Amino acid sequence: MGPEKAADQDMISEDVELHRSGKFAAFYNKHIFWFHLVMWLIATGFVSAAFALQIPKGYNQENLILGLVYAWFSIYMFFCHVPTTVVTKPWGMLISMIAKPVKMxxxxxxxxxxxxxxxxxxxxxxxxxxxxxxxxxxxxxxxxxxxxxxxxxxxxxxxxxxxxxxxxxxxxxxxxxxxxxxxxxxxxxxxxxxxxxxxxxxxxxxxxxxxxxxxxxxxxxxxxxxxxxxxxxxxxxxxxxxxxxxxxxxxxxxxxxxxxxxxxxxxxxxxxxxxxxxxxxxxxxxxxxxxxxxxxxxxxxxxxxxxxxxxxxxxxxxxxxxxxxxxxxxxxxxxxxxxxxxxxxxxxxxxxxxxxxxxxxxxxxxxxxxxxNFLHAAGTGAATGINICLLICANLISILALLYAVNAGLTWLGNFVSIQELTLQMITGYIFVPISWMIGTDTKDLVAVGQLMATKIWANEFVAYMDMMKLYQENAISERSMVVATYALCGFANxxxxxxxxxxxxxxxxxxxxxxxxxxxxxxxxxxxxxxxxxxxxxxxx
Structure with missing residues (x-):
């Protein structure tokens, strides 16, 4: 078979597949109500059986999540066939009624x-x-x-x-x-x-x-x-x-x-x-x-x-x-x-x-x-992930190298005035002490958390989180200070x-x-x- 005939055969195969998928899509759309009803009945049967078996064993998170997923699925199926205006219109009227005197x-x-x-x-x-x-x-x-x-x-x-x-x-x-x-x-x-x-x-x-x-x-x-x-x-x-x-x-x-x-x-x-x-x-x-x-x-x-x-x-x-x-x-x-x-x-x-x-x-x-297709999407995402990994790797290497180089220079200068281990984090950490206090850090941990916040700004949250967990594992900061610091460091602001x-x-x-x-x-x-x-x-x- 020549290349032209092979190409024609591929085109015919694609047309057949599209025709088949088109026929199924038309059939599905024509009977979508019954498809959805069957899907909902199957989901309801599964959830009912699961609850009947699991609830007598006592409460657990899995039952809660399963119930929430089922509730979302049921609501979604309902609004596939009923316009959302049955809810949004009365809600809008209620809001307008309440807002009318307020707007005065x-x-x-x-x-x-x-x-x-x-x-x-x-x-x-x-x-x-x-x-x-x-x-x-x-x-x-x-x-x-x-x-x-x-x-x-x-x-x-x-x-x-x-x-x-x-x-x-x-x-x-x-x-x-x-x-x-x-x-x-x-x-x-x-x-x-x-x-x-x-x-x-x-x-x-x-x-x-x-x-x-x-x-x-x-x-x-x-x-x-x-x-x-x-x-x-x-x-x-x-x-x-x-x-x-x-x-x-x-x-x-x-x-x-x-x-x-x-x-x-x-x-x-x-x-x-x-x-x-x-x-x-x-x-x-x-x-x-x-x-x-x-x-x-x-x-x-x-x-x-x-x-x-x-x-x-x-x-x-x-x-x-x-x-x-x-x-x-x-x-x-x-x-x-x-x-x-x-x-x-x-x-x-x-x-x-x-x-x-x-x-x-x-x-x-x-x-x-x-x-x-699905696999092509996965491959594209993996390629994007590789780029992100390389970017993170390059940033960590360059930023940490630069940070330690600056700290070495500051430590050298500090030795002339009898200040040991003078670093950028130490200097700016004291500047962040008021912010550390304002987020509710324990008093004994104000400087430590302030230095973590400074590290996050100068380096990144990766380095700051590693330092934070090291301090927490050594009992250098309390659990409360660790929790509020987790929120304070949770961002790419650097x-x-x-x-x-x-x-x-x-x-x-x-x-x-x-x-x-x-x-x-x-x-x-x-x-x-x-x-x-x-x-x-x-x-x-x-």
Whole structure:
């Protein structure tokens, strides 16, 4: 058979496959109600059998998660055939009815009263919880509350346009963040959900170990080398993200989540999508979701996009930190809390004064390079993961080398004036002591946590977390200090990330390179401030 005939045969085969898939799709769409009904009945039967067998054994997290998944599946199936307006329309009418008399109040007075009410509610809730041996004292809670107020005041004082600040957006974002923290710290369901999620993430990403053993052997896989333990999980996560993107699951989740923030916080669709994507994808990759809109973002939106990346870590490095012994529940909670917090902090520092192109609507454009199939998506994700691994490796080598070189020079100078072990972390660590106090660190650990925060800014959160766990394992810092420090360090806000974001975002919008460079340092500070606000709220509720 000649090459032309072979090509024709391949084309005929493809046409046959498309025809078959088209016939099945038409049949499925015609009888979709019955397909969904059968799927729901099967799921209901399975869940009923599972509960009948497991509930008599007593409560456990698995039953809770199974019930939540089944509830979500049932609601999804219901709204596949019933318009969501049956819920949203009455809800909108109720909100309009309640808001009508409220809107009669002067806007400035309304925002002031709303802010005062939320602050009073937060303060009353924090101090209402009883004090026991496993919780913080009321004095420690007061320190964290004062810290929260000071952080907000700093953002207001340094704002580029204080008159343009939308206080309703700021107050609502902080309220959402507090309610999420309250749900995790002070409710059994919240604690169990995030504990299960952390356990699931750790278990799922740990499966990369089998690939590591196959490629390098069990001896190297068990060696405890940082790169061998962390990088395979990172590659695996990157592949998972691309597979979810190929299936459309990630876009669906981001769209649904972003709609909430667009309607509740009154931000643009581009800002909402990036903020929701940051805990999954991290800095730089999150902006790829709005690549067509990048050249047209307002300065406020560009600042928010960058701040969202600085304010959280990504799922790709989550396993690395959990493997160090850092509580996965705290890391996951911090990542989710960063979504509303980064919006609040960025909108205070750089308020919106222009008209965003995506105001009031959520769009997640299709990827420029559509994967051919599931395996192609996995391979593309793995290739992306390799690039991220090499970038992390290069950054760690260069930054640590530079940091220790600077410290060697400072130590040499310190010896002339009888100051032993003078380092950059020691000097700036004392500068961060007030911030360490404001997030609720135990008094005896203020300097140590301050130095960890300084290490994170000068180097990165990898180095800071390694130092933190070393201190905790040596009983040099308390459990409370370790928990609040975990929140304070949980973000990419460091000097090396500034260069990364400028480089990537400038390539996506070359004509905005000047704006991006001018906003980068401010966005990094806002990202760091977001993690400190999260830490102060954790300090109030721990």
């Amino acid at each position: 109040v002067n806007p400035r007075l309304r925002s002031l009263l709303y802010g005062a009410f939320v602050f009073a509610a937060i303060a009353a809730t924090v101090f209402a919880f009883p004090v026991n041996e496993h919780s913080s004292t009321r004095l420690q809670r007061l320190y964290s509350l004062i810290g929260l107020v000071i952080f907000i005041a700093i953002m207001y004082i340094t704002s580029t346009n204080r008159r343009a600040i939308n206080w309703t957006t700021i107050t609502t974002a902080l309220l959402l963040q507090f309610l999420l923290a309250l749900f995790v710290f002070r409710t059994k369901a919240g604690h169990d959900i995030f504990a299960w999620a952390a356990h699931f993430c750790e278990g799922y990403l740990s499966k990369s170990r089998y690939g590591t053993e196959f490629v390098f052997g069990a001896e190297i896989a068990n060696s405890g080398i940082f790169a061998v333990g962390v990088f395979p999980a990172l590659i695996f996560f990157a592949a998972t993200v691309q597979m979810l993107y190929y299936l459309g699951s990630l876009q669906w989740l981001l769209r649904k989540s972003a709609v909430i923030f667009v309607n509740v916080l009154r931000i643009s669709g581009a800002e909402a999508v990036v903020a929701c994507a940051s805990p999954f994808l991290g800095q730089c990759e999150n902006a790829l979701l709005i690549k067509p809109f990048m050249p047209y973002l307002t300065n406020c939106e560009m600042h928010q996009v960058m701040a969202s990346g600085f304010a959280t870590i990504s799922g790709s490095v989550l396993y690395a930190y959990i493997s160090m012994g850092i509580p996965g529940q705290a890391l996951l909670t911090s990542c989710v809390m960063s979504i509303p917090c980064s919006i609040a902090v960025s909108k205070m520092r750089y308020p919106e004064v222009d008209e965003p192109m995506t105001k009031g609507e959520v769009k997640v454009p299709e990827s420029d390079e559509k994967a051919a 000097l090396s990330s500034v260069g990364m974001q400028i480089g990537v975002l400038s390539s996506l919008a070359p004509k905005r390179a000047g704006d991006i460079s001018g906003l980068a340092l401010s966005a990094m500070i806002c990202g760091a401030m977001s993690t400190w606000v999260s830490a102060s709220i954790a300090g109030m509720l721990h």
